[in-house]
Amino acid sequence: MEQILPHLDSVFSIDCVLFGFDGKELKILLIERNEEPFKDWWALPGNIVGADESLDQSAARILYELTGLRGIYMEQYYAFGDPGRHPQGRVITLAYYALIRLGGDKDLRPISTYAKQANWLPITALPKLAFDHQKIYDKGLEKIKRRIKHQPIAFELLPEKFTLTQLQHVYELVLGKKLDKRNFRKKIVSFGVLKELDEKQKGVSYRAATLYRFDKRKYAKLFGKEISF
Amino acid sequence: MEQILPHLDSVFSIDCVLFGFDGKELKILLIERNEEPFKDWWALPGNIVGADESLDQSAARILYELTGLRGIYMEQYYAFGDPGRHPQGRVITLAYYALIRLGGDKDLRPISTYAKQANWLPITALPKLAFDHQKIYDKGLEKIKRRIKHQPIAFELLPEKFTLTQLQHVYELVLGKKLDKRNFRKKIVSFGVLKELDEKQKGVSYRAATLYRFDKRKYAKLFGKEISF
DNA sequence: TTACTTAGTGTAGAAAATACACACTATATT
DNA sequence: AATATAGTGTGTATTTTCTACACTAAGTAA
Missing domain, CATH: 3.90.79.10 (Nucleoside Triphosphate Pyrophosphohydrolase)
Structure with missing residues (x-):
């Protein structure tokens, strides 16, 4: 050319x-x-x-x-x-x-x-x-x-199945501040992009947490929309 | 080089x-x-x-x-x-x-x-x-x-002195939706970047609106912070 | 069985967002 | 002078969202 x-x-x-x-x-x-x-x-x-x-x-x-x-x-x-x-x-x-x-x-x-x-x-x-x-x-x-x-981008940093505590941990690291556990869970669940699995965390020496996956279809709908933290 | x-x-x-x-x-x-x-x-x-x-x-x-x-x-x-x-x-x-x-x-x-x-x-x-x-x-x-x-960027579109109605009009055009007049005024005033002037609008054939200017110093502080509409 | 560690949950009060309607005022018209 | 017109300017009640806060449940390890 x-x-x-x-x-x-x-x-x-x-x-x-x-x-x-x-x-x-x-x-x-x-x-x-x-x-x-x-x-x-x-x-x-x-x-x-x-x-x-x-x-x-x-x-x-x-x-x-x-x-x-x-x-x-x-x-x-x-x-x-x-x-x-x-x-x-x-x-x-x-x-x-x-x-x-x-x-x-x-x-x-x-x-x-x-x-x-x-x-x-x-x-x-x-x-x-x-x-x-x-x-x-x-x-x-x-x-x-x-x-x-x-926007719900934090999931990209986590494995396919993750616990809410891990998710919260990511938010805290990125934002550089502590978040309240109960409020965090309430809010993140309210977005409706998380799917609770029947599985539990394995290999931990304490009570195992429930694993979650995120729902790509709902995620796609939410994307572009605003959420807030 | x-x-x-x-x-x-x-x-x-x-x-x-x-x-x-x-x-x-x-x-x-x-x-x-x-x-x-x-x-x-x-x-x-x-x-x-x-x-x-x-x-x-x-x-x-x-x-x-x-x-x-x-x-x-x-x-x-x-x-x-x-x-x-x-x-x-x-x-x-x-x-x-x-x-x-x-x-x-x-x-x-x-x-x-x-x-x-x-x-x-x-x-x-x-x-x-x-x-x-x-x-x-x-x-x-x-x-x-x-x-x-x-972020308070709407002011850039307006003349130095403007009325709240004009400001609201800009927001409505950019966002593509109608806003409630009372709520809009409450909120925009609450940011504290507006300075009410003694002057009134001129040349209109109806009740003249109060003119405002925006306060660059407060604006500078707010910049970077998040506000929301 | 006990001690330990993290998971998981609810509520009350504060703050913010929303929905909503009418009186006021400056001008133009008759 | 009276009236029509068009936009200004204001308050409150309701709903929603945000925040702060503490204990019990479950599983593991000794």
Whole structure:
């Protein structure tokens, strides 16, 4: 296809803030860079957008390449493009976030191409990040804080079957504050997206909690509507 | 500066959805294109991002060039980048919206460079738009609907001094539904961002309404906090 | 059997949201 | 001067939602 438009030397990338929950802590996926600039620094995983893919496709591809995960709820949230943000030229990057449940079944594929290692690090103790990635992460956290209050996205962080206490725990970690157990349960149940199962939690050395699953059909109806926390 | 990064022939632009309110209707600014592709079609005003400007600076510059306006509340809300969205190559565009008060004092500067004409058209009767601009507009409207519920941005659409009825009118237009006058006033006053003036409306052939101004200091404090409609 | 740990539940009071109707006032018209 | 008109401005009762708060039930481990 002929390029008629004016040309500017800009590169367009996508960076992902992958929030993961292992049952205890909220973490994000970081890679340790193996190349300059910012060699040996931790950075958000990201990549260049391909010529023939849509932005969402590209984000999904990048997530897949970096983690082996598919079908994850993922959303574009902000574009960062300060002229000085990348020392080697103009790079405009589009930030996506995803919510992922960690541990248990399938392990994540390692990331090797441009990183020494990849690791899930708890958000309570993040290292200094390369480029403007701290800013990107901050904005991402802010975004999901806002979003979890209004839309039922917390389930993405949990396994298919979960207890109400686990769900509450996720809300508390994301929002950064304690919630009242009874009020939390009342409200979350009132949304009508939870399905109580006959099963109980297993392997705990105390009274086992009832497991819940979330009802995708009702969830789909609710989505777009506003709920509030 | 040496370009080390891989190079892709992509162009990065910004398109603006400028919402305007003339006291009666909600409108957006559109231009009638004078060049192919989509010659003679209506389109959102937009432009290419300059090499040495930040995204927000670029948006502000574009808004200024197109309208002569400065100091307008403006926000990035989504990036559109389907490979086929521009017939002449890969163009990724970042959408911004702005809220503008129309009429009265200063008229907008005409837009001449790449358009036959520019016009404020009511959102209730929009023509077919070039490229994927309908999609961009739709998402923008959705965005401000959400936002006006939670943050005090409606003032941007009104003149410095306004009546509560005018303010309510804006809310009703954006949200697309009628609001109760008494409840609306109670609530909007309770936010504490309005300052009642001694002045009254002029030139009306009925009882003149009290004019209000909004208090920028309190507004600044409230900003970021959540309010709800 | 007892001690321990977490699950699970209800209610009362406060605050916020909603529904609802009429008198007032400035102007224009006769 | 009287009247019609059109939008301003206000209060209360009801319902709904939010908040604060503490004990019993169930299962496990010793």
